[in-house]
Structures are given as C-alpha cells and as structure tokens.
Amino acid sequence: ETGVTQTPRHLVMGMTNKKSLKCEQHLGHNAMYWYKQSAKKPLELMFVYSLEERVENNSVPSRFSPECPNSSHLFLHLHTLQPEDSALYLCASSSGVLASVHTQYFGPGTRLTVL
Amino acid sequence: AQSVTQLDSQVPVFEEAPVELRCNYSSSVSVYLFWYVQYPNQGLQLLLKYLSGSTLVESINGFEAEFNKSQTSFHLRKPSVHISDTAEYFCAVSYNTDKLIFGTGTRLQVFP
Numbered sequence: 001e002t003g004v005t006q007t008p009r010h011l012v013m014g015m016t017n018k019k020s021l022k023c024e025q026h027l028g029h030n031a032m033y034w035y036k037q038s039a040k041k042p043l044e045l046m047f048v049y050s051l052e053e054r055v056e057n058n059s060v061p062s063r064f065s066p067e068c069p070n071s072s073h074l075f076l077h078l079h080t081l082q083p084e085d086s087a088l089y090l091c092a093s094s095s096g097v098l099a100s101v102h103t104q105y106f107g108p109g110t111r112l113t114v115l
Numbered sequence: 116a117q118s119v120t121q122l123d124s125q126v127p128v129f130e131e132a133p134v135e136l137r138c139n140y141s142s143s144v145s146v147y148l149f150w151y152v153q154y155p156n157q158g159l160q161l162l163l164k165y166l167s168g169s170t171l172v173e174s175i176n177g178f179e180a181e182f183n184k185s186q187t188s189f190h191l192r193k194p195s196v197h198i199s200d201t202a203e204y205f206c207a208v209s210y211n212t213d214k215l216i217f218g219t220g221t222r223l224q225v226f227p
Contacts, residue, residue: 099209106158
C-alpha cells in the first residue's frame with residue numbers, strides 16, 4: 001500500500017449505531033487530518049493531529065471522536081449520528097502542520113450514509 | 116472572514132477547447148494559494164501552488180494559474196483540455212497557518 005488509505009470506502013449506518021473510520025498513511029508523515037466533504041459546501045476541517053497530539057478541533061460535535069494511536073494511523077469513532085452527518089470523510093497527512101510549507105496528501109475517503 | 120470563492124459550480128467544455136476555472140480569495144497581506152483536483156472516487160491531489168516569486172505557476176499536465184494580488188484571484192487555466200481532465204477542482208488558501216481554507220469546488224466536464 002502506498003500513500004493514504006481509508007477503510008471502509010462506503011458505510012451505511014443507523015442513528016443508533018457505533019462505527020469507526022480508519023485511515024493509514026504510508027508516507028512517514030507527522031501530521032494527520034480529518035475533513036468532511038458535503039455536496040455544494042467547502043471542505044470542512046474537523047481535526048488535526050501533530051505527532052499524535054490533537055492540535056485542532058473545529059467545534060465538531062462530540063458524536064465524532066478522533067483517535068491517533070501513532071503517527072501512521074488515525075481513527076474517527078462515530079456514535080448516535082444524524083442524517084445530516086452523511087458526507088464523504090477524507091483523511092489527509094503531511095510532514096508538518098504549516099499548510100503553506102507542507103503539502104497535504106489525501107486518501108480516497110469514506111462515503112458515509114446515516115439512515 | 117477568510118474565505119475562498121469559486122463562482123462556477125460546473126464548467127462544461129468540449130475536448131481541445133480552452134478552459135478557465137475562477138477562484139477569488141479574501142484579501143490578506145500574506146497568502147498562499149493552491150489548486151487541488153479530485154478525480155472520481157479518489158481523494159484530492161495537489162495540482163499546483165503559489166507561495167512566492169513568479170505569479171504564474173504551472174502543473175505537469177498543462178494547467179497553469181496566475182496569482183493576481185490586485186484582483187485577489189488565482190484562476191486556473193488550460194489552453195486545450197482532454198477528456199481525462201474531467202474532475203472536480205478545488206481552490207484553497209492558507210494565511211500562513213496550519214489551515215487550508217477550501218472553496219466549494221468546480222466540476223469540469225469535458226465532452227468529446
């Protein structure tokens with residue numbers, strides 16, 4: 001595997017379910033990100049981790065819970081989601097957090113549908 | 116507020132025709148500009164970026180963008196598009212922080 005991988009690629013869940021999204025980067029990067037991509041809206045930055053420490057949390061509801069056990073893996077734990085949380089969730093990684101210096105590399109995303 | 120505007124949500128064009136995808140950003144003293152491309156069922160890939168120096172930047176597949184400070188624009192152009200250029204294109208800006216602020220995207224559809 002190369003680059004940034006995400007599993008699963010598609011997920012359908014009910015509002016009472018608990019599920020997790022997984023991201024793995026094979027680039028030796030130190031920073032990882034979760035973005036939400038909804039139709040007709042800009043990408044929304046949700047969380048940023050640098051060296052496994054959370055450095056950014058953009059007022060994301062607590063039903064989304066990130067976890068970064070090491071610099072190569074990032075999880076997004078989901079529970080009691082709402083239908084408006086249906087979106088494409090993108091993971092990205094970079095060698096540092098300064099966006100002007102360090103290019104972010106994106107995974108293919110997980111298409112989440114909440115029923 | 117810091118923002119990026121992509122006025123065109125969709126741009127249809129015939130193969131081998133020129134194309135321009137527009138991007139405007141809110142003004143700032145220090146700004147860094149990016150274009151990302153998202154092919155179907157894939158993540159975003161960096162196409163090109165402006166950090167400093169020459170205001171015209173080019174990508175390896177024939178796209179170019181020009182930083183225009185007076186008009187606060189960073190429009191993306193290609194003189195002759197190919198079917199394989201069909202994708203969604205996102206303009207993004209960084210104000211020298213850890214955040215990339217994205218536009219809403221422009222879907223480029225190239226027809227034969």
